Amino acid sequence: MVTYDANKRWNFGVVWVYGSGNRGTLPNGFFLYEGSLSNDYGLRNSYQFIPYHRMDVNITYTPDRTKKLERRRLALIERQKERGLDTNNIVVTKKWKKNYQNSFTLSVFNVYNRYNPYFIYVTREGDFASGTLKVGAKQVSLFPILPSLTWNFKF
């Protein structure tokens, strides 16, 4: 995992996760019994899935709150001047917002869209006795590339 604070407003992060493939039990063969096909499984956990890996990235933008408060103070002084009022003792009312902070995070899960296996199963289509059987294997993966936008705030 790497994070980098470019400045007070911008933060970057990268996570790379790697794990050797899980182990599972898959049928190695099949057989005909009572007119239908059944699986013949190999040794328990004799099959190793492909390795699991993915990369997640995120960019966080934190607006500069002091600049915003300063802009508000200047705007208030301007209004006071227009009304002909004293501008020496201007105080920007903070109220509940005095501790308010927020940031925006754009993150992308599994940025290179790797299809990590969740489970694998074998398929049989057609009829064995008539010579039309086709076998195959399918892999089901859970999460492809997933972008997300987050608004964080605290007060």
Next chain:
Amino acid sequence: MKRFIYILSLLFMSSCRKDVQLKLPDYTEKIVIEGSIETGSAAVVLLSYSVPYFGDFDFSAPQTAFIHGALVTVTDGTRIDTLKEADPSVGYLYLGEKLLGEENKIYTINVTVNGKTFNTSTAILHPPTLDTAYFQQDHDSLGFINQHFSEPAGSGDCYRWFAKRLGRDRIYVAPFNSVFDDKFIDGKSFEFAYDRGRLPNPNGAPDPERGYYKLGDTVVVKFCRIGRNEYDFWNTYYQNKSSNGNPFSAPSNIKSMFSDYKNAFGAFVGYAARFDTIIMR
């Protein structure tokens, strides 16, 4: 912006399931033995090889999985019956002639394939008797067969159930989980029901009565007592079937009746049946 929408659409439409090529451990084909002997009938044995999923087996020539030229004998201890291939050009089906099954006798099968011999024994046990059997309508004109059974006292009994619709089924068909033992029902009277077993359906044509019997059917129920090893085989067979194609179920291999289970598996089962005829009304 349009490009972004296209990319986003592609992401949403991309499938989470894809075809993969598996590198499974090397598979050694096994000899599959499906044998039975019934009272009044000679032994019937089906011999085939198991087939690797991703090996070099040619699925367009399924007959290469059938074993022909095997030496199959069945003996009751005094007489020996050498089974003959029904069609020597195909193999697979071996039929006895001389030795007919008798109740309370033990039969041993010897199967010799490629110089290796595999054997096991089975007993034909006295058949159980159902108290009653009747049609249990489920919906419309379809339903199940319900029966009342008084299980004899003394643990260790195992049973198998078949049924055949007269004029509609070629053979007696065992439904899924057609075996049970008396572990929890020893000496008790109880009711149990079975749906209709499925015959192989190579055409894949939909069956609107699938799993059901229909009003007007005449059904013959065949109820048998089997041995413990035979029960273990069928019980694990159905466990194996239930895990077929289900990635969330625990994979289960079949408990073979043959001792050399690494090279041969299957069962040789003796049946003495009690038959009951039910008219669905």
